[in-house]
Amino acid sequence: MSSNEQESRFQVNYSLEDTFQALQSAIEKLEGFETVGLDAEQHSIHLKAQSALFSSVEELTITVSNCDNQSAAVTILTVPNPTGALLNNVRPPEKRRNHLREIMGALNNELLNYQPMDPSQKKETLYTFFCPYCGQKYQGGKEYVGQNIECTNCQRRIVLLV
Ligand SMILES: [Zn+2]
Numbered sequence: 001m002s003s004n005e006q007e008s009r010f011q012v013n014y015s016l017e018d019t020f021q022a023l024q025s026a027i028e029k030l031e032g033f034e035t036v037g038l039d040a041e042q043h044s045i046h047l048k049a050q051s052a053l054f055s056s057v058e059e060l061t062i063t064v065s066n067c068d069n070q071s072a073a074v075t076i077l078t079v080p081n082p083t084g085a086l087l088n089n090v091r092p093p094e095k096r097r098n099h100l101r102e103i104m105g106a107l108n109n110e111l112l113n114y115q116p117m118d119p120s121q122k123k124e125t126l127y128t129f130f131c132p133y134c135g136q137k138y139q140g141g142k143e144y145v146g147q148n149i150e151c152t153n154c155q156r157r158i159v160l161l162v
Contacts (some may be wrong), residue, residue: 008100009075011067014111016043019072020064022114026106033060033103049099058099074107076100129160 012019020043027033027045036059037046044063061077078099127145129138136153138144138160147160 004080006078007075008078009073010104011071011073012107012111013071014114015069016064016066016072018114019074019107019111022110023062023064023074023107026103026110029110030102030106060099060103062103074104076103127160127162129162131156131158133158 014022020040023045024038027035027047032050034048034050035045036048038044039046042063043065044061047060047062049058049060057080059079061079063075063077065073065075067073125142126139127142129140129144130136131138131151131154133156134151134154136151138149140160144160145162149158149160150156151158
């Protein structure tokens with residue numbers, strides 16, 4: 001274990017699965033981070049943070065683990081890229097904390113707006129439509145209501161009405 005490694009740990013009041021989902025969306029929205037690996041079983045994400053200013057790369061491993069039913073622990077391990085070792089020595093120490101702060105901030109934002117997955121609400125309402133000419137049945141989400149289509153069976157133009 002290199003002395004450059006740094007581990008940070010914090011707790012959030014969301015379930016393990018919700019936190020891991022939110023973490024993935026948070027990282028997608030962050031700039032300068034590249035996901036290089038994702039382990040859904042271990043709930044861990046491996047990231048590379050680019051620092052253009054110092055042309056260095058820092059690797060981060062973020063792992064979400066269970067505290068209890070209502071909370072999860074997020075552990076962030078940061079490892080400066082060995083090839084950037086020289087640069088890391090002259091790099092201000094705040095730089096690494098910024099990566100952590102960015103991730104923690106993005107995750108917090110995501111969790112604040114997060115709608116926990118509710119399987120009963122996840123299923124989209126399906127509408128059933130019938131062609132008025134031939135009776136051909138169509139099914140689709142609400143975006144299909146009122147659509148003007150050509151019936152695949154009788155080729156007439158029809159409007160999908162519930
Ligand atoms: Zn038809």
